[in-house]
Amino acid sequence: GAGVSQSPSNKVTEKGKDVELRCDPISGHTALYWYRQSLGQGLEFLIYFQGNSAPDKSGLPSDRFSAERTGGSVSTLTIQRTQQEDSAVYLCASSLGGSLYTGELFFGEGSRLTVL
Amino acid sequence: AQKVTQAQTEISVVEKEDVTLDCVYETRDTTYYLFWYKQPPSGELVFLIRRNSFDEQNEISGRYSWNFQKSTSSFNFTITASQVVDSAVYFCALSVPGYNFNKFYFGSGTKLNVKP
Numbered sequence: 001g002a003g004v005s006q007s008p009s010n011k012v013t014e015k016g017k018d019v020e021l022r023c024d025p026i027s028g029h030t031a032l033y034w035y036r037q038s039l040g041q042g043l044e045f046l047i048y049f050q051g052n053s054a055p056d057k058s059g060l061p062s063d064r065f066s067a068e069r070t071g072g073s074v075s076t077l078t079i080q081r082t083q084q085e086d087s088a089v090y091l092c093a094s095s096l097g098g099s100l101y102t103g104e105l106f107f108g109e110g111s112r113l114t115v116l
Numbered sequence: 117a118q119k120v121t122q123a124q125t126e127i128s129v130v131e132k133e134d135v136t137l138d139c140v141y142e143t144r145d146t147t148y149y150l151f152w153y154k155q156p157p158s159g160e161l162v163f164l165i166r167r168n169s170f171d172e173q174n175e176i177s178g179r180y181s182w183n184f185q186k187s188t189s190s191f192n193f194t195i196t197a198s199q200v201v202d203s204a205v206y207f208c209a210l211s212v213p214g215y216n217f218n219k220f221y222f223g224s225g226t227k228l229n230v231k232p
Contacts, residue, residue, distance in 0.1 A: 031218065042224040043207065056219065089159065095218075104151060105220060107161040 002026075004108035006092050012114045013082055021077040021111045025094030032075050033105060034067060035091040043091065049075060082115045089113070118143045120210050122223035129198055130231050137193040137226045139208030145169075150184065150191045151209040155225070161207065167191065198230045 005024040013019050025032050034046040045059040049069040060066070064083075069075040079086055089112050093105035119142040129135045141150065152164040165175065167184055175182045179196045195202055208223040 033220070035222075043222040045219065048219070091161070093161075104163040104166050105161075106163065107153075109158070109160045 004092055004094055004106050006090075006108035006111050008111055009109065010112045010114075012116065014116050015084060016081050018078065018080045019082055019113060021079075021090050021092075021113070023075045023077070023092030023094075023108060025073065025075070025092070026106055027073075029094035029096055029106070030072060031095045032069060033093045033095075034075070034077050035093065036061075036088045037091055037110070038088045046077070046090075079113075082113075084115045087113055087115045118145075118210055118212060118219075118221045120208050120221050120223035122206075122208055122226050124226045125224070126227040126229065128229040128231065131200060132197050134194060134196050135198050135228065135230075137195075137206050137208075137228065139191045139193065139223060141189050141191065141208070141210045141221075143210060143212060145212045147213060149211045149213075151211070151220075152182065152191075152193050153207045153209065154204045155207065156204040164193075195228075198228075200230050200232055203228055203230045 032049040035043040064080045067077045089110040091110045093107045121140045148169045153161045205225045210221045
């Protein structure tokens with residue numbers, strides 16, 4: 001697509017439920033990032049994919065969080081047994097290349113998650 | 117360790133005033149990249165500029181200008197004759213190329229309010 005697409009744009013769920021957030025990066029972008037932005041805060045790094053592999057998962061806050069990427073394209077971030085502190089905007093970004101290349105990140109509009 | 121500091125949490129100016137957003141970074145690497153992103157109220161981060169560590173030339177793009185000074189580890193952003201549409205949160209970011217991962221370090225952001 002023309003830009004990074006994320007869905008859903010808004011998700012309201014009850015505490016304890018599982019949620020899946022989807023990111024469709026720009027075609028041809030091999031690098032994909034997930035960030036979390038709590039209300040009025042900066043960007044918290046979650047995970048990075050180069051192709052289908054995730055060299056760095058250190059940002060995932062707990063084992064309730066997982067992510068996968070298939071076909072070097074679409075990525076899904078899954079949060080199990082959601083907690084209220086998981087409420088935030090989850091941002092996905094993609095870029096050309098990977099290691100040793102530092103082009104700009106292109107961001108999606110984010111998925112706003114509200115856990116009641 | 118890599119770090120980006122944006123000490124100004126929020127700035128308010130009146131339209132047509134000039135405003136400078138400060139960004140100070142920390143890294144021991146000699147090759148790195150600096151970025152500025154704009155996040156308008158709609159939420160999507162928009163890339164503004166990318167600068168590598170070997171290019172200290174200042175850059176001007178319309179009403180926007182950037183001052184990169186390695187001696188003070190700063191990459192400040194000035195908006196001349198600000199407009200209401202400039203109201204947004206602005207993020208400075210640092211990236212250091214790696215062999216398996218390009219991690220982006222974001223500052224906490226500066227919220228700019230431009231009043232008519």
